[in-house]
Amino acid sequence: MIFRTAFIACLTLAIANAALAPALAQTAAKKTQGKSKAAPKAAAKETPKEKAGSGGAQLVSQYGEWGTYVANPKGKICYVLAEPKDRKPKLKRDPGYIFITTRPAENVRNELSVVAGFSLKDGADATLSVGGMDFQLYTKGDSAWLKNAAEEAKLIESLRKQRDLTVKTTSTRGNVTTDHYSLSGISQALDRAAQECK
Numbered sequence: 001m002i003f004r005t006a007f008i009a010c011l012t013l014a015i016a017n018a019a020l021a022p023a024l025a026q027t028a029a030k031k032t033q034g035k036s037k038a039a040p041k042a043a044a045k046e047t048p049k050e051k052a053g054s055g056g057a058q059l060v061s062q063y064g065e066w067g068t069y070v071a072n073p074k075g076k077i078c079y080v081l082a083e084p085k086d087r088k089p090k091l092k093r094d095p096g097y098i099f100i101t102t103r104p105a106e107n108v109r110n111e112l113s114v115v116a117g118f119s120l121k122d123g124a125d126a127t128l129s130v131g132g133m134d135f136q137l138y139t140k141g142d143s144a145w146l147k148n149a150a151e152e153a154k155l156i157e158s159l160r161k162q163r164d165l166t167v168k169t170t171s172t173r174g175n176v177t178t179d180h181y182s183l184s185g186i187s188q189a190l191d192r193a194a195q196e197c198k
Contacts, residue, residue, distance in 0.1 A: 061192050064185020068192040075105035078197035080189040084167075084179035093118045094142075096179050098167070100156070100190065102197045110156045110190070114144040116169050116177065124170035130155070130183075131162040137169075144169060160187045 057071040057079075065082045079101040087096065094117035101111045112128075119142055120126065126137035126144045135155055137144040144167075146152055159165065160183075167179045 063188035065182045066185040066189035068189045078102045078193040085182050086180040088178045104197050116142050119172045121170045126169045130165040131158045
């Protein structure tokens with residue numbers, strides 16, 4: 001039992017470290033594109049060992065399904081992360097996850113990203129549904145972000161009030177995947193991230 005718990009903790013940390021790549025890619029894209037709304041370029045993925053050597057993420061606390069992480073690659077980054085509780089269809093793919101990032105140095109708070117775990121069809125419809133509301137996502141590589149950044153505050157408020165959310169994405173092969181996430185613990189995880197990245 002102890003070995004299994006340690007293994008799960010290591011696996012979650014590896015996923016969390018991998019989650020930094022899209023966030024950093026989005027940051028780099030925003031810096032190079034100015035105020036353009038174009039999708040960010042995909043970042044080269046590093047192994048968890050490489051990430052740890054360059055400011056890799058550390059799990060601060062776990063609340064229900066959501067972990068709060070802190071990293072310091074080039075300025076402090078705090079984020080919360082969860083994996084889907086259910087994926088349909090069930091195929092052999094890398095794990096998917098959602099993370100919500102805060103980067104104080106860039107004045108970014110609660111920026112939501114979805115990592116599918118497989119290549120997404122650029123420009124295809126992707127949707128995050130929570131509390132009877134649908135939020136449209138744009139896709140690039142294996143990641144997705146809100147099309148309308150002005151909706152982020154409304155989305156975060158909904159996530160705090162609901163019990164689950166659904167993400168629907170389309171692969172480069174045209175297959176639709178539906179991920180169901182539990183929102184158990186997200187409010188506490190977000191509050192801890194805000195505290196860590198004041």
